[in-house]
Amino acid sequence: AYVVTENCIRCKYMDCVNVCPVDCFREGENMLVIDPEECIDCGVCDPECPAEAIVPDSDPMADAWTEFNARFSLLWPNITIARTPPGDAAKFDGVKNKLRDHFS
Ligand code: SF4
Numbered sequence: 001a002y003v004v005t006e007n008c009i010r011c012k013y014m015d016c017v018n019v020c021p022v023d024c025f026r027e028g029e030n031m032l033v034i035d036p037e038e039c040i041d042c043g044v045c046d047p048e049c050p051a052e053a054i055v056p057d058s059d060p061m062a063d064a065w066t067e068f069n070a071r072f073s074l075l076w077p078n079i080t081i082a083r084t085p086p087g088d089a090a091k092f093d094g095v096k097n098k099l100r101d102h103f104s
């Protein structure tokens with residue numbers, strides 16, 4: 001499966017949602033995750049993310065995010081239509097330690 005990683009937090013651009021053919025994104029308050037049970041590994045979302053937050057689970061960058069996506073995809077609701085991203089999304093692009101400092 002593909003995996004949403006740390007740089008999605010507070011960027012949450014949601015371009016990924018519009019291209020996924022199987023609607024497998026799930027929405028948290030500050031980021032999205034991918035349901036690994038539904039992702040068909042098409043890879044279409046990967047280049048669409050302006051924050052470059054989406055990687056295949058085979059990528060070293062996926063690391064603990066594979067488990068994170070699996071866990072939160074069970075808790076968060078489906079999102080199928082992108083809305084307006086947060087107004088300060090660009091400010092958070094590339095910020096370090098987002099999980100620790102900005103997840104909630
Ligand atoms: Fe959806 Fe394809 Fe991305 Fe998986 S890889 S989340 S199926 S767009």
Ligand code: F3S
Binds near residue numbers: 008013014
């Ligand atoms: Fe997040 Fe990128 Fe989608 S920032 S919401 S994974 S387009």
